[in-house]
Structure formats: structure tokens, C-alpha cells
Amino acid sequence: MKDERQRVAEAISKYLGVAEMAKRKAETETPGVGAEFGGSVRRTDTDEERRGRPAGAKSVTRDVVHVALPTCKKCGSTERDAYRLVVERAAPGVTREGLEYTHVCHRRTRCQACGQHRVEIHYERRVA
Ligand SMILES: [Zn+2]
Numbered sequence: 001m002k003d004e005r006q007r008v009a010e011a012i013s014k015y016l017g018v019a020e021m022a023k024r025k026a027e028t029e030t031p032g033v034g035a036e037f038g039g040s041v042r043r044t045d046t047d048e049e050r051r052g053r054p055a056g057a058k059s060v061t062r063d064v065v066h067v068a069l070p071t072c073k074k075c076g077s078t079e080r081d082a083y084r085l086v087v088e089r090a091a092p093g094v095t096r097e098g099l100e101y102t103h104v105c106h107r108r109t110r111c112q113a114c115g116q117h118r119v120e121i122h123y124e125r126r127v128a
Helices: 002-028 045-050
Strands: 084-094 100-110 117-124
Touching: none
Parallel strands: none
Antiparallel strands: 084 100, 100 117
8 A cells, every 4th residue: 555655656746847847948948940930940958968969870961952032122132121920821832933832921021121011922842
């Protein structure tokens, strides 16, 4: 009987420990890359010990793809206000260049140089 009680107590303290860690993690989270348009990439302080390549894992060289900077059609400036009214939809189709996509993202912004409002349309092909 005593063993049973001890096991329950250990299970509860283990559970509370997990809950406390989750709470601490949530408190230390800071908005990550792409947060301004609802991105989900987050960095946490508690991830410190998990950073880097695990022992024995092969290193991988990743390709870097540069995405063109959106420019104002009117004046050519790349300076813009923060995005607003970001709408993302699963809407499959084909771009003018003949590339298939699965999602379309519309982002409204305004040119800071000349004040021209514009909608930036981004196409993505997601496989999930
Ligand atoms: Zn402009």
C-alpha cells in the first residue's frame, strides 16, 4: 500500500515538473522570424541545451535560395510599411512562369517613399 502511494506521489510530482517546464518555456518565448505576418518559427531560451548537431549526426550543407525583394511599381523603392491584412489561403494553381503552387498569401502594405498602397502576392507549394 505504501508503495502504491509513493508511486502516485512520484507520478504527480513528475507531472507537475512537466507542467512547470511548459509554463517556463511559454514565459521565455520570444517572437521569432516572420512573427509580423503570423510566422510560427520561435526561439526559446530553454532550447539552449538542445542546440547544435547531435553527436554522431552527419552535417548537411543546405542550399540558400534568395527571394526577390518586392519593389514599388510606381517608384521602385523597397521601403515599405509593416504588412497588414495578411490573408493566406489553400488555393492550388499555376504561376505565370508555369510553376504549380498550393497556397497563396496576400499581404497589404504601403510604399514608404511615395505612399503607394499595394498588395504583395506570394505563392507557395507545400507538401504536408
Ligand atoms: Zn513607391
